[in-house]
Each structure stands twice: as C-alpha cells, then as structure tokens.
C-alpha cells in the first residue's frame with residue numbers, strides 16, 4: 001500500500017486557501033540570518049526587555065502564599081486582578097477618567113492579534129467587508145484574507161485624515177449596490193499607527209461616531225491601540241472610541257497589548273468592549289480556542305501594573321525607542337536618502353518609520369530594490385502589503401525596534417546604498 005502521506009489530504013476551504021503570511025516569511029528571514037540586518041520585524045529591543053524585572057517578579061509571584069495558583073488554568077476571560085488593572089490603566093489616559101467599563105468588559109487575550117482575529121471572526125462571514133485605513137496593519141489584512149473578508153480602504157485626505165464626504169459617498173454606493181449589508185466593521189489603528197505612525201485626531205473619531213449613528217444598523221469599530229503606551233512626550237490627547245460620547249451605544253472594541261510596551265514574548269493582550277453581547281461572543285470563541293490566556297504570564301503583568309513597576313519601566317523605554325528612531329532617521333539622512341527624493345517624519349511614539357520613496361520607485365518583494373537590499377544584507381517591509389488595494393508600491397516600513405544602535409546605522413547605510421543603486425520602474 002502507498003504510504004498514507006501520498007494520499008491527497010482533504011482540507012477545509014479555509015485550510016486549502018491558507019498560504020504563508022508575509023509576517024512569517026519576514027520573521028523567519030530575520031531570525032535565521034544574523035547577517036541580515038532587519039528593519040522589517042516589528043520586534044522590540046532584546047537589550048531593553050525587562051529581563052531583570054521579570055526575574056524579580058517571577059520569584060515574588062512564586063513565593064506568595066498560594067503562588068502555585070498561577071501555574072494552574074485561569075479564567076477564560078483572564079485574571080480578574082489583571083482585568084481591573086487594565087481598566088485602571090485605560091482610565092489614566094487624559095479624558096478617560098470616567099471610562100464606562102469595568103473588569104467585566106475586559107478580555108485578556110494571547111496578544112492583541114488573537115483579539116483582532118476573534119473580533120473579525122465573530123462579526124464577518126466570507127465575502128463581507130471591513131473598512132480599513134490607507135495604509136493599515138498588514139497582518140490584519142492577512143487575517144481578513146484568511147477569513148475571506150474584503151478589506152476596503154476608508155477614503156482619506158492628503159495627510160491621512162478620514163475623508164468623511166468620501167466615506168458618506170462610499171456608504172451610499174454600497175447601499176446602491178446592495179452591498180451595505182456586507183459591511184461588518186471598521187478597523188482603525190489609532191495611536192502611532194503601524195505602519196503610518198499617525199495618531200487619529202479625536203475630531204475624526206467623533207465625526208466617525210456621528211456618521212455611524214446615522215446608519216440604520218450598528219457597525220462595530222475595532223480600535224487597535226497597540227502602540228498607545230509607547231509615546232515619547234505626552235500621551236496623545238485623543239480619547240479612545242469607547243471613551244467618546246459620540247460612540248455611546250455603538251459597538252466598540254478597544255484592543256491593547258502588553259507585548260510592545262512590556263514583554264513581547266509573554267504575548268498578553270487585552271480587549272475592552274463595553275458591549276457585553278459582543279464581548280460574550282468573543283469569549284465563546286476564546287473558550288473554544290484556548291479557554292484562557294497563560295495564567296502565569298498574566299500574573300506577572302498584573303503584579304507590575306498594580307505596584308507601579310510597569311509605569312516605571314515605561315518611563316525608561318520611551319526615551320530608549322525615541323533615541324533609536326532618531327538614530328535610524330539621522331543615519332538615513334546622512335546616507336543621503338532624502339536627496340534621493342525619499343521622505344518621512346520622525347513620529348512621537350512607537351518604533352516605526354513610514355518612508356515614502358519617489359512615486360515611480362518600486363519597493364515590492366519582486367522589485368530590483370528588494371533584491372538589492374537582500375544582497376546588501378538589509379530587510380524592510382514593502383509598503384504595498386499595507387494597502388487594501390495592494391498599491392501604491394513606493395512605500396516602506398522600517399522598524400528601529402530590534403537592532404542595536406550601531407547596527408541601525410549600518411542598516412541605514414545599506415538601505416540608502418541599495419536605493420541609490422536600484423533601477424526605477
């Protein structure tokens with residue numbers, strides 16, 4: 001008999017369609033080739049991760065009376081103490097003191113990525129539509145693709161703000177073509193966004209809430225605030241959608257994470273969703289997937305949030321990432337990238353640069369520039385991955401997070417040299 005591995009495996013429709021997401025390819029490249037300087041991976045800086053702090057807290061947690069409870073399964077929704085700390089954390093942002101949520105509106109997830117996936121899964125069927133920014137977080141586009149959901153870009157003004165007139169027209173067009181019933185969510189990355197590095201002004205959030213109130217169905221907004229804690233000066237003044245009166249009664253899902261600002265490998269994220277019906281659906285799904293995020297890592301994060309060591313650590317790493325971004329930006333400038341017509345702003349949070357090449361320049365995976373960068377030993381995220389429509393092609397996302405300062409400078413030199421020597425399309 002033929003070995004059974006040779007017989008065709010009958011996958012589900014979803015399984016059959018699955019392909020390697022770009023994120024996996026980029027991460028594997030970065031991890032497997034130490035000579036390749038990765039400006040692509042959205043990793044944090046190993047040297048700045050809180051290893052000593054975590055060692056300390058692990059010992060404390062283990063020494064507590066009943067400490068072994070942390071090595072037991074926990075609740076599907078997450079540790080109550082951590083959920084209370086999340087509410088406290090959110091209420092500390094200016095204007096959010098009276099945020100209408102308590103620990104029962106919070107769900108702890110395995111990174112915020114799980115929450116984004118679950119939110120989309122409970123809201124969308126294949127063929128449905130989610131409105132996204134232009135550009136948007138490319139891994140979320142992969143989630144949509146995997147679920148067979150169509151991303152459509154929110155109309156935007158030059159500079160990136162939402163074009164509300166355009167949005168109204170888009171909604172009318174969807175209505176005319178009987179597609180409005182397929183519109184299931186709006187996804188926004190609202191603070192120091194990946195990849196645009198922009199923050200959405202409160203006025204845009206309010207206008208969006210007002211517009212959504214005119215619809216005769218409840219359109220959920222998923223607000224991804226993954227980088228909100230990583231501001232450099234003051235926290236951005238815009239309140240979250242769940243804190244705005246314009247969103248009262250509208251289903252809003254606020255998604256945050258401790259992976260970027262604290263410990264990436266712990267993979268703990270959180271969702272705050274005052275609409276308990278919608279949150280309940282996500283909880284049902286979570287119950288099927290893993291019935292709870294790792295209790296032990298939650299206990300560590302709960303401890304540092306409660307005793308102020310999280311806030312203290314943030315005060316240390318904010319300037320660290322600000323410095324790294326400036327080092328990368330300065331090195332790109334010194335290597336002459338601006339003279340070649342490339343432009344970017346240095347953001348006031350996060351650790352990404354969103355860089356625009358001249359219009360005719362092609363940065364895609366199959367473009368000569370990408371190959372030139374690989375040959376020179378530097379990796380970036382091609383910007384086309386971040387657009388629902390797959391274009392334009394003349395952007396790159398660079399991350400200052402992972403490389404040491406010296407390697408950032410070297411990577412910038414290699415990048416600018418590849419830009420200088422690459423053919424234009």
Ligand SMILES: Cc1ncc(COP(=O)(O)O)c(C=O)c1O
Pocket residue numbers: 042110111112113114137189193194224226256257258259260267268269
């Ligand atoms: C905008 C955004 N949202 C969500 C995530 C998911 O992060 P995690 O699952 O580590 O919380 C990321 C990670 O890069 C991100 O950039």
